[in-house]
Amino acid sequence: MRSSLHCDWARRLLHHGLLRSASLMVPGEQRAEWWREWRGELWHVRQACATAGRDAWRGEREVTAFCLGAFQDALCLRCAGLPARPRLAAITGRPAQCILILGALLAASYAIALLLPGVRAERSLWPRKVIPNLVLIQQEGSTDDSQPTIAPRLFRSWEGRKQRYFDGFAFYRVTREPVEMEPNSIGTAGKSAWGVARASSNLFMLLGLPLEFTDSSVVAADRPAVILSEKVWKRDFAADEHIAGVEVRLGQKMVRIAGVAPDGTLGLPGSVDAWQLSPDADAGSGGAGYVVAHLTPAGKAEMWTQCVHITANGPGDSEEDFLGVSLEEWKPETMTLYLFSLMLALLALPAITSVSLGEYSVNPRPTSWPRRLYRWSFLSAKIALLLPIIYFISIDLAYACSAFSRERAVYIQLVSTFVLFLFGLRWVLKDQRQRCPVCMHRVTHPAQVGQASRTFLDWNGTEMMCMGGHTLLHVPSLPTSWFGSQRWLYLNTSWNFLFAGSTRPIP
């Protein structure tokens, strides 16, 4: 008893709160009277809907629905006091306006793609191809792939012998070194630590990896050259394209940046922030490292799935077992992701909207061929503009922040492309369904007729009218066996008196 009393008070408070919130939208001079009217009506609605027992919730729902209607009324009064503003539906009402807006959106998204440094960098790094038949050699039985296992002396002994299965070796070893950037450089001034890979000078040639933003003049200069990873270039240097020649203190030495190596395409272990290429003798001294090797056709034939087992002689002719793991891995390109998302969206589209364009058949006078062609051309133009818009917007979103890693950008592009396609295509279909088949203007003035629970007409749903006076669109709220999809009613000349002020071309 007590709890039901509390519930009743809570509901009254909710309804009161809804009306009070709506009243804030009403212009000040009308607010007091508006509030008085709605409060009075609410009292009567409560009396009419008050039912006890199991149906009580239904009555409360109706009272709440009544209160929610107050927002539309308040908005109506507010809009009446403001100068008329063009609505989106009105702006895109004419076919030419709709196409112009889509065209402007395309131009804007393309311009943003040209301006964003992240997108520019991605475009310049797009042609990434890893040379096939590359393997990373590690000790067999090593439980952790990220740990270096190959001793430099072993690498030197392999390199010095003629090999049957390999025609190229490269070695690198990663050490953690402090780095200090000059305050006047373009990078973020301050101290940090980088994972620096000291690699044999043929590493990038073996990998076939293109270096970006290189400057040959700085490589030949007096200081040692380092190549930044894409991650560090974006994080510490804001993806600056004029990075070549910038000097940083790495460990005890001043070094000069010679270029940028793309991330994520190789899957090389070691968490490398910068590469320093040095003669093989230097690379070969010190602790264990990683060996990258290129397989000959005979070596390729020995590959089993993505691995090859190797037995090799060490410096003392002792036999040791190794495992070569392929470096080739699938990395999606932006266009591949785009097409994949499009396919997913096309599959998911019927779940969120009807893919039918509505019923055009109930027309006493069949529509002429030029009109039909116009209708289909308009639909095609909208789709044709939507495709590049979504492509550029998804690229803009994925690469808007230059600090994003390539993997994260791939996820952002995938999700954003899918969502944009799903709702973009839904809009295209919905917009097309609400275009008058005669003049292609959008139908307006929606009127809700009937309620499913109180049907006194044959049907309930929404009716919209072409302001050119050509058609009336019926959209059922609940599809039935006799009224499944929307229908167009073609208005004849007897309706002319309703459209006294409009020009009504003959279809």
Add this chain to the structure above:
Amino acid sequence: MARDAKTPDTKLSHTAAMILQALDGGFIYGFSIMEMTGLPSGTVYPAMRRLERDELIRSQWEKQSIADAEQRPPRKYYKLTAQGKATLEASRRRYPLLERLIPSEEARSV
């Protein structure tokens, strides 16, 4: 500046025509119009604001003494203007079923 009163040939949506017909049928409060037409409050009240703006209907508050006697808040009721009656007459020619769905007060009293 007052708006020009609408002529009987004014464009009138069927929602507006139904509301005028309900008012003519003696359903003079917003909620009673909702009950009669089945239209939601978010449609009826804004439509009545527009009809009042176009001088097809006018509103008036009932006397406080009547509301006090019945122990309830006072209500605002609506009535058709002469212009509204003429417009409704024109709409009935367009929507013959309107009168059958919501009979006018005179028709019901016969």
